[in-house]
Amino acid sequence: xxxxxxxxxxxxxxxxxxxxxxxxxxxxxxxxxxxxxxxxxxxxxxxxxxxxxxxxxxxxxxxxxxxxxxxxxxxxxxxxxxxxxxxxxxxxxxxxxxxxxxxxxxxxxxxxxxxxxxxxxxxxxxxxxxxxxxxxxxxxxxxxxxxxxxxxxxxxxxxxxxxxxxxxxxxxxxxxxxxxxxxxxxxxxxxxxxxxxxxxxxxxxxxxxxxxxxxxxxxxxxxxxxxxxxxxxxxxxxxxxxxxxxxxxxxxxxxxxxxxxxxxxxxxxxxxxxxxxxxxxxxxxxxxxxxxxxxxxxxxxxxxxxxxxxxxxxxxxxxxxxxxxxxxxxxxxxxxxxxxxxxxxxxxxxxxxxxxxxxxxxxxxxxxxxxxxxxxxxxxxxxxxxxxxxxxxxxxxxxxx
Numbered sequence: 001x002x003x004x005x006x007x008x009x010x011x012x013x014x015x016x017x018x019x020x021x022x023x024x025x026x027x028x029x030x031x032x033x034x035x036x037x038x039x040x041x042x043x044x045x046x047x048x049x050x051x052x053x054x055x056x057x058x059x060x061x062x063x064x065x066x067x068x069x070x071x072x073x074x075x076x077x078x079x080x081x082x083x084x085x086x087x088x089x090x091x092x093x094x095x096x097x098x099x100x101x102x103x104x105x106x107x108x109x110x111x112x113x114x115x116x117x118x119x120x121x122x123x124x125x126x127x128x129x130x131x132x133x134x135x136x137x138x139x140x141x142x143x144x145x146x147x148x149x150x151x152x153x154x155x156x157x158x159x160x161x162x163x164x165x166x167x168x169x170x171x172x173x174x175x176x177x178x179x180x181x182x183x184x185x186x187x188x189x190x191x192x193x194x195x196x197x198x199x200x201x202x203x204x205x206x207x208x209x210x211x212x213x214x215x216x217x218x219x220x221x222x223x224x225x226x227x228x229x230x231x232x233x234x235x236x237x238x239x240x241x242x243x244x245x246x247x248x249x250x251x252x253x254x255x256x257x258x259x260x261x262x263x264x265x266x267x268x269x270x271x272x273x274x275x276x277x278x279x280x281x282x283x284x285x286x287x288x289x290x291x292x293x294x295x296x297x298x299x300x301x302x303x304x305x306x307x308x309x310x311x312x313x314x315x316x317x318x319x320x321x322x323x324x325x326x327x328x329x330x331x332x333x334x335x336x337x338x339x340x341x342x343x344x345x346x347x348x349x350x351x352x353x354x355x356x357x358x359x360x361x362x363x364x365x366x367x368x369x370x371x372x373x374x375x376x377x378x379x380x381x382x383x384x385x386x387x388x389x390x391x392x393x394x395x396x397x398x399x400x401x
Contacts, residue, residue: 002050004172008131009046009099011161011168014039015142015154017091022151025231029083032153038081038088039157045069045096046128053103066100102128131169136162150229159222163215167208174204183360344394351391354384369395 017039021028028035045066052065073096077089106127139162146154178200182193355363359376367375369391378384 001172001175004131004168005129006043006047006050007168008135008165008172009128010040010043011165012135012138013042013046013095013099015139015157015161016095017088018151018154018157019142019145020087020091022146022149022154024087025149026085026087028088028153029085030081032156035153036157038084038092041073041076041092042095042099045073045099049100049103050129053107059104062104063100066097066104069100070096099128131165131172133166133169133173135169136166139165147225147227148230150227152225152227155225155227156222159218166211170204170208174200180360347387347390347394351387354378354387 014036018035020026021035028038030038048069049066052062052069056062056065070093074089074093077084077092081088106129139158142158143155143162146152146158178197182196351369355372355376355378358378359372363372363375369388370379373379373384373388
């Protein structure tokens, strides 16, 4: 699964460089095959940043790791691809930094959603971690751009990457869909998982084979494409020269209205602006700078806490279902006295998280707690029975024992 996510991000990002080459009309000196291998270098930051954002706990260490990966990529480019021109290293390094920032942003978004404790909220999904058949439009657009800019290289890359991406996204969709089905339907546990995957894989293989047969004519006729260059469409067009109209002057030399200004000032120079406005401007400028610095520091502190609190030292997701809060939670609750959780609120939150953890679909609003537990497959669980009693107590305003 993780290899499919790496392939997803790599196939998409590696088309940026051929796109810029096509727009600028540049041909790589090493040839089409070598350019494809050079574009595959983006796989290194894609894989390393995913492992780093999943394992590292401190945002500063993650940023240092991202910078180290970018530096390593720059070193490989200087050592092996030094004669590739200036555009190639700039694009690859920009893609490496962009990948690191996207993963950092998705990590913070997942942490915020985990703190909201919304039972009905859809899970946050990273753009770089979920292959989907809907991304095929991206390769189609790249293919059309290659035709319009007379770039055989971009057309070939978009065509072959799109074909590979289709089968990778198909396999990812099948695996995630099967796992989701097994998680929702508890009754299928009586059927061996291996047997279910065998039947599904056979059907998937048959469908993929039929699609591959349908693609064969496109593979064989790839050399018969007809290109055009959109940059030459307006070469034979003639444009009329624009001649602006000269406004009429109303009196003497200068622009219209000069006579009125002279009359209002009685022939003298205009008065100087008051220094009060200058002082007010400086005060507002300093206040704006102080406010921006305060917001930046506040944002960095929030980012640090959200990045660090979402994962523990082993890289596992923190569900925060313990009966006793940690010391960090206690310090945060002291700072937020108005939002401190009571015992009943903690039980309600634990109950919601437990249901959400074992049940992926959105519950109906009319379901009772017993129906929620039954549909989640927890009706016979001893710990759930004890939690059910506590939840019913706080639900009807009784004191928790």
